[in-house]
Amino acid sequence: MSRGMIFRRAQHDESVRYIIYVLWLIGYSQRAIAAVLKLRTKQVSGIIEGSIYCNRAAMDDEFRQARLTDLEMIRFDENGVALDGGRLDRIRFVIRPLGARQGRGPLRRKVAR
Amino acid sequence: MSNSVIMRRLKSLEQRRQEAATRKTRYQTHLAERAERLGVSVELLAAIDKPVAHGSIALPLAAHYGRDEAFERRRGTFYAHMAMVFGSAGWRLSFYDHEMQIAAGQGYGERDRVIQPLDRDSAVNLNTAAAPLEWLVAKGKLETDQDEPGHGMVRFAAALRFRDEMDGAQVAALKGQAFDGASGGGAGGRPVSDYKLDCMATISAIREGMHPGLYRLLVWVVIDDVWAWEKARPGKYHRMLKRALAKARTEKGRDKITRMISKQATKEQNFVIEKLHKAIDMAAVTMGYVTAEDFRRRWLRRPKPASVQKAA
Numbered sequence: 001m002s003r004g005m006i007f008r009r010a011q012h013d014e015s016v017r018y019i020i021y022v023l024w025l026i027g028y029s030q031r032a033i034a035a036v037l038k039l040r041t042k043q044v045s046g047i048i049e050g051s052i053y054c055n056r057a058a059m060d061d062e063f064r065q066a067r068l069t070d071l072e073m074i075r076f077d078e079n080g081v082a083l084d085g086g087r088l089d090r091i092r093f094v095i096r097p098l099g100a101r102q103g104r105g106p107l108r109r110k111v112a113r
Numbered sequence: 114m115s116n117s118v119i120m121r122r123l124k125s126l127e128q129r130r131q132e133a134a135t136r137k138t139r140y141q142t143h144l145a146e147r148a149e150r151l152g153v154s155v156e157l158l159a160a161i162d163k164p165v166a167h168g169s170i171a172l173p174l175a176a177h178y179g180r181d182e183a184f185e186r187r188r189g190t191f192y193a194h195m196a197m198v199f200g201s202a203g204w205r206l207s208f209y210d211h212e213m214q215i216a217a218g219q220g221y222g223e224r225d226r227v228i229q230p231l232d233r234d235s236a237v238n239l240n241t242a243a244a245p246l247e248w249l250v251a252k253g254k255l256e257t258d259q260d261e262p263g264h265g266m267v268r269f270a271a272a273l274r275f276r277d278e279m280d281g282a283q284v285a286a287l288k289g290q291a292f293d294g295a296s297g298g299g300a301g302g303r304p305v306s307d308y309k310l311d312c313m314a315t316i317s318a319i320r321e322g323m324h325p326g327l328y329r330l331l332v333w334v335v336i337d338d339v340w341a342w343e344k345a346r347p348g349k350y351h352r353m354l355k356r357a358l359a360k361a362r363t364e365k366g367r368d369k370i371t372r373m374i375s376k377q378a379t380k381e382q383n384f385v386i387e388k389l390h391k392a393i394d395m396a397a398v399t400m401g402y403v404t405a406e407d408f409r410r411r412w413l414r415r416p417k418p419a420s421v422q423k424a425a
Contacts, residue, residue: 014118021119074122083119 012047018071018083020047024056025068027096057102065095157194160187222338227251244338246272254386260411268390271397272335275319278400279336281312315400323395330385331392342385351377 016037023033034044048054053067072093075083082088144162148155195201220226220240227242231251241251246269249255256265320328333339347355354377358370391412397403 018119070123070126071119074119074126 012043015084015087017047017051018075019087020044021051021053022068022071022084022088022091022093024048024053025064025071025095026091026093027064027098027102029102057098061095061097068093068095153194156187157191160191163187245334245340246338249386249389255390257387257390260390267397267402268393271400271402272393274400274402275331275335275393275396278312278315278319279332281308282316319396319399322399323392327388327392327395330389331396334389335393341389342382345381345385348377348381351381 016039019037020033023036024030030044030048031041033039034041037044056064059067075088077083144155144158148158151158217226217228221243224242226240227248228238229241229251230237231239231241231247239247242248250265250269253265255268256263323331330341333341351374354370354374358367358374361367361370394403394408394412398405398408
């Protein structure tokens with residue numbers, strides 16, 4: 001369907017993108033996020049790659065937490081409406097440590113033993 | 114681009130942060146200039162500038178003890194500066210420590226005071242070790258996992274009510290001397306008030322409704338402030354353990370027995386406290402705080418006969 005498209009177009013809802021960013025910064029995998037939002041992994045992957053949070057592996061924990069806090073601070077507008085429509089109400093905006101295979105490093109280290 | 118709302122908000126957040134930082138730098142420069150001009154320290158000037166929101170509210174003294182250290186230091190520094198300027202001698206900088214030392218001494222019944230709020234909702238710091246009932250409330254021991262959540266507060270209310278009833282049923286209330294009347298008159302006894310009669314009837318009903326031992330425990334703890342669970346004689350097993358402790362030779366064995374003793378002591382203490390729970394609940398049924406059905410469900414559970422269990 002999108003084969004003939006030249007420009008990138010915002011196909012996904014603002015709320016969906018916000019939820020993806022938050023869960024991604026918390027430290028969940030693209031596959032886990034896709035399962036939550038009932039999207040394909042490739043869709044989630046595309047949204048993340050097109051965002052400013054694409055290089056998660058290069059962030060240290062402090063920086064990642066700061067970005068996550070930023071997202072938490074912009075969550076509500078003046079009328080008190082949440083960007084995610086309240087779906088992240090019970091999510092703590094605290095990062096999880098990345099697993100050994102999620103970090104940046106030589107390929108050899110990433111191979112599961 | 115695509116991230117319109119999110120990116121816009123992130124950008125404005127960044128802007129607001131920068132503005133706040135600029136404002137802070139400008140204020141500090143201004144403060145330093147003023148301090149230099151007036152010849153005082155920057156900290157003093159900042160303390161003076163700080164708005165005092167609670168200036169018009171009278172707080173209990175206990176609230177003042179609870180302030181954070183930074184505040185007390187700022188306040189103490191301010192008064193020390195004032196004392197220096199106006200030449201008043203003997204100003205104590207660390208009065209906060211002094212007050213806390215007094216507060217932490219021995220209290221009623223020669224027990225160490227425990228200064229803390231009674232529960233999460235209360236605003237005032239109290240000595241929670243002043244009386245056994247209040248101690249139970251503060252420690253959360255008026256409720257077990259066998260009870261419905263929040264039943265501890267019902268028990269506390271019922272116990273306080275029992276105190277009031279007992280107070281009202283006393284033979285003679287506290288009175289001052291009547292100096293205005295003529296002495297030596299034989300006017301006859303005063304009529305007993307209805308309230309006193311009601312109280313006496315309630316107390317009688319409570320007393321008739323329960324085992325005399327339970328009633329005695331209730332009066333001990335709630336009225337007479339007796340720490341009943343500390344008075345109790347250690348049980349047979351407890352005493353055996355104590356004897357074993359005296360005989361133990363190795364350090365390891367002594368440690369183990371000490372741990373067993375403390376576990377057993379807690380168990381015995383909880384036994385007495387549970388009896389007290391039952392006593393308070395019984396009184397609460399009579400006074401209408403708890404329904405008889407609830408009481409039965411909590412305390413009079415019996416296993417069903419074997420025949421019934423088989424059928425089910």
